[in-house]
Amino acid sequence: MVVEVTSGVLAVLRAEADRAKPNECCGLLLGQGGRIDTALPAANIADQPYRRFEIDPATLLAAHRAARQGGQQVLGYYHSHPGGHPVPSAADCEHSTGDLRIWAIIGEGQVAFWRDTGKGFSALTCCTVEEGRAVQS
Secondary structure, three states: OEEEEEHHHHHHHHHHHHHHOOOOOEEEEEEEOOEEEEEEEEOEOOOOOOOOOOEOHHHHHHHHHHHHOOOOEEEEEEEEOOOOOOOOOHHHHHOOOOOOOEEEEEEOOEEEEEEEOOOOEEEEEEEEEEOOEEEEO
């Protein structure tokens, strides 16, 4: 599967990762179908935010409520690895639920997209889009 993501979303993800250092940033990926149009930042309420992330449940519930009322769908989640690569960590794999949602991981200035399979994660191809058209793969 190819995930379409706007250049604006990629910019927000990188900015949020930089802003949160040395902690992990986190939030939600919103859109329709396979296109991510919005990165919604959330507070990282983990007890060790420099090693783990936990999305503020109030942000998650509000996003699901908005989706039920016709808003953008919750397609997935994002978080950063401030001192690491943009690949799922052992802790990430422990939290794999099999909900097939998209995870974006930001590390080393790069953003990588993954599908939660329940047995870990599979890499996704990303296509950057702007104004409804693809601009790079």
